[in-house]
Amino acid sequence: MTTTQSPTTAADKGVHPTDRPARRRRREGAAWVFLSPWVLGACVLTLLPMAVSLYLSFTDYDLFNAPNWVGLRNYTQMFTEDPRYWRSVVATLTYVVIAVPLQLALALLVALALKNMRRGRGFYRSAFYAPSLLGASMSIALVWRAIFNDGGTVDNLLGAGGWVNRPGWALLAVALLTVWQFGAPMVIFLAGLQQIPGELYEAAEVDGAGAWRRFLSITVPMLSPVIFFNLVLQTIQAFQVFTPAFAISAGKGGPADSTLFYTLYLYDRGFVASHMGYASAMAWVLLLAIGAVTAILFRTSRSWVFYASEGDR
Amino acid sequence: MTTTTSTSTPVVRKPVAWRRVALHVGCLAALLVMLYPLAWLLATSVKPANEVIASLDLLPSRLEWSNYETALDGVNDVSVGRLLGNSLLIAGGAVVGNVLSCSLAAYAFARLRFRFRGPLFAFMIATIMLPHHAVLIPQYIIFNQLGMVNTYWPLILPKFLATEAFFVFLIVQFMRGLPRELEEAARIDGCGPFRSFFLVILPLTRPALITTAIFTFIWTWNDFFTQLIYLFSPEKFTLTLALRSFVDASSTSAFGPMFAMSVIALLPIVLFFLAFQRFLVEGMANSGIKG
Numbered sequence: 001m002t003t004t005q006s007p008t009t010a011a012d013k014g015v016h017p018t019d020r021p022a023r024r025r026r027r028e029g030a031a032w033v034f035l036s037p038w039v040l041g042a043c044v045l046t047l048l049p050m051a052v053s054l055y056l057s058f059t060d061y062d063l064f065n066a067p068n069w070v071g072l073r074n075y076t077q078m079f080t081e082d083p084r085y086w087r088s089v090v091a092t093l094t095y096v097v098i099a100v101p102l103q104l105a106l107a108l109l110v111a112l113a114l115k116n117m118r119r120g121r122g123f124y125r126s127a128f129y130a131p132s133l134l135g136a137s138m139s140i141a142l143v144w145r146a147i148f149n150d151g152g153t154v155d156n157l158l159g160a161g162g163w164v165n166r167p168g169w170a171l172l173a174v175a176l177l178t179v180w181q182f183g184a185p186m187v188i189f190l191a192g193l194q195q196i197p198g199e200l201y202e203a204a205e206v207d208g209a210g211a212w213r214r215f216l217s218i219t220v221p222m223l224s225p226v227i228f229f230n231l232v233l234q235t236i237q238a239f240q241v242f243t244p245a246f247a248i249s250a251g252k253g254g255p256a257d258s259t260l261f262y263t264l265y266l267y268d269r270g271f272v273a274s275h276m277g278y279a280s281a282m283a284w285v286l287l288l289a290i291g292a293v294t295a296i297l298f299r300t301s302r303s304w305v306f307y308a309s310e311g312d313r
Numbered sequence: 314m315t316t317t318t319s320t321s322t323p324v325v326r327k328p329v330a331w332r333r334v335a336l337h338v339g340c341l342a343a344l345l346v347m348l349y350p351l352a353w354l355l356a357t358s359v360k361p362a363n364e365v366i367a368s369l370d371l372l373p374s375r376l377e378w379s380n381y382e383t384a385l386d387g388v389n390d391v392s393v394g395r396l397l398g399n400s401l402l403i404a405g406g407a408v409v410g411n412v413l414s415c416s417l418a419a420y421a422f423a424r425l426r427f428r429f430r431g432p433l434f435a436f437m438i439a440t441i442m443l444p445h446h447a448v449l450i451p452q453y454i455i456f457n458q459l460g461m462v463n464t465y466w467p468l469i470l471p472k473f474l475a476t477e478a479f480f481v482f483l484i485v486q487f488m489r490g491l492p493r494e495l496e497e498a499a500r501i502d503g504c505g506p507f508r509s510f511f512l513v514i515l516p517l518t519r520p521a522l523i524t525t526a527i528f529t530f531i532w533t534w535n536d537f538f539t540q541l542i543y544l545f546s547p548e549k550f551t552l553t554l555a556l557r558s559f560v561d562a563s564s565t566s567a568f569g570p571m572f573a574m575s576v577i578a579l580l581p582i583v584l585f586f587l588a589f590q591r592f593l594v595e596g597m598a599n600s601g602i603k604g
Contacts, residue, residue, distance in 0.1 A: 026505075028425075140575075188597065
């Protein structure tokens with residue numbers, strides 16, 4: 001290490017040859033001007049709130065009186081004395097485990113069907129994608145409630161009574177609304193499928209590989225980074241679902257708390273019952289849970305996600 | 314490039330015609346099932362009150378336009394025009410905020426060198442996965458302290474601070490694909506980083522900016538949770554929030570107007586989708602994968 005070089009020069013490996021230190025400092029200054037809204041947002045609306053919500057999670061706070069330190073009481077109450085909390089955990093996990101795999105499987109299936117289609121692919125791609133945009137709205141959540149209600153279409157078709165009023169079935173109705181929005185991951189799958197070189201399939205076919213074999217040995221490994229991306233994104237989103245559960249249960253999480261999703265209960269504790277400390281503790285557990293699930297997904301991905309194409313792009 | 318090679322090579326047999334037909338039949342059948350809820354919504358919005366539940370037919374026996382008249386009167390003495398205006402104001406503000414702040418941050422991450430770029434970029438990516446609820450309550454407290462609860466500021470202001478990292482990432486991905494020579498040429502012509510951003514890079518980033526704008530509009534329009542906690546005066550309600558007042562009331566008589574209002578609330582999204590579906594679908598596809 002020579003004394004003439006400042007630490008920044010050493011760190012900046014790809015610096016442009018015409019850059020002189022004075023100009024580089026000016027450019028570094030410019031970078032911070034460009035970044036300033038983001039930095040302000042990250043500090044004031046992300047980092048600070050995270051710290052504050054961690055602090056509040058150890059307090060009793062009703063928004064009007066000063067927070068009152070209670071140590072771990074929110075957490076112990078949550079884990080040991082609040083059956084509704086556990087019902088919300090169970091409802092959310094059940095929903096995630098049902099909705100995400102179903103949605104991704106359907107997305108992959110449709111993407112495979114569209115992949116080699118010559119005519120009409122653009123049309124189907126857009127048509128199947130439309131529910132992903134509309135489905136997040138309150139309007140469609142209300143439609144869902146009516147269709148799955150007593151006397152609604154599903155009742156008439158299957159004679160199963162209104163799902164909305166039956167524990168377990170109401171959750172399934174919400175899950176189906178999520179599955180209905182398979183278009184977003186489907187579009188990403190389709191883009192991924194089109195990156196797989198056709199020669200691979202031709203070579204496999206020459207070697208006598210059947211359609212199933214080609215799917216398992218070429219499509220799945222080549223598509224695995226995209227499958228992984230969709231899995232992580234959809235799982236994280238599913239943990240935070242709110243609007244359909246609110247609409248289907250009129251904001252109460254019924255019947256028998258079966259659609260009391262985590263975020264719905266968090267809203268109920270924080271903004272209806274004014275237990276901001278308790279809700280903060282719930283938010284932090286959600287943060288840690290999502291972090292843990294993401295970490296587990298990343299850990300297991302090492303054994304099945306295949307990044308061979310990284311080098312040549 | 315990949316799809317054409319498989320059909321032009323003689324080794325691969327051409328797909329039999331009936332398989333292609335079967336594929337289209339399957340896709341159309343799936344589409345019919347998927348579109349059913351939308352058809353149901355449209356039909357129910359013009360059904361007379363006694364047919365909403367009792368009748369099995371999708372089509373109404375006669376068109377009951379009075380549902381729309383009732384819906385136009387609005388909810389809680391607030392007209393639909395007012396609700397629509399409120400929704401447009403929030404969504405419009407969010408679009409301007411996101412496009413501006415996210416493209417600024419994206420340019421720095423994609424094109425400029427500064428200290429801690431690596432760690433800051435990693436942090437930015439991590440915030441995509443951060444659940445909104447982890448910051449929700451303190452944000453609410455901050456806006457409450459600032460006297461901004463029950464105003465539109467909590468819904469618009471964060472967008473001007475690039476808090477939606479997803480869009481920063483989307484624009485970064487796009488800017489990385491632009492040739493570096495452009496800025497080098499601009500620099501030789503005497504442009505500093507600001508002028509090359511506004512005059513050279515920003516115009517070329519337009520597809521990514523349009524994608525950001527459309528997604529921001531639709532997501533803000535559909536957003537329910539944030540509006541639910543920050544707005545409580547009926548005259549400040551958005552269309553989405555107004556629909557909420559129908560959530561508790563499930564009496565059959567309110568069904569027609571409720572779904573008429575649902576149609577009105579979906580209309581802007583449908584129009585946006587029809588106008589920009591190419592950008593939307595491409596943008597969605599490009600956000601996940603290296604282009």
